[in-house]
Amino acid sequence: MAGIGIDIGSTATKAVVADPSGAIAFNLVIPTGFSSVEVAEQVRCALACEGFEA
Numbered sequence: 001m002a003g004i005g006i007d008i009g010s011t012a013t014k015a016v017v018a019d020p021s022g023a024i025a026f027n028l029v030i031p032t033g034f035s036s037v038e039v040a041e042q043v044r045c046a047l048a049c050e051g052f053e054a
Contacts, residue, residue, distance in 0.1 A: 002052060006043060008032060013039045017052055026050050 002025060003018045009032060017026040028046050032039050047053070 004047065004052060006040075008036050008039060008043075013043060015043050015047065017047070017050075026052065 001020060004015065005018075006015045007013065011032055013028075013030050013032045013036075015026075015028040016024055019025045026047070028043065030039065030042060030046075
C-alpha cells in the first residue's frame with residue numbers, strides 16, 4: 001500500500017507518495033495561493049492523474 005503525505009502551508013503546498021518499500025513514487029510542490037480548498041482540489045487532481053486515488 002502506498003503512503004500519501006500532504007502539507008498545505010501558507011505559501012506552498014507539498015505532496016509526496018511513498019511506495020510500500022519507502023521509495024518516493026510521486027512528489028508535488030505548488031503555490032498555495034489564496035484558497036487552501038482550491039489547492040487541496042489541485043492536489044487531489046494531480047494525485048488522481050498519476051493513478052493515486054484516496
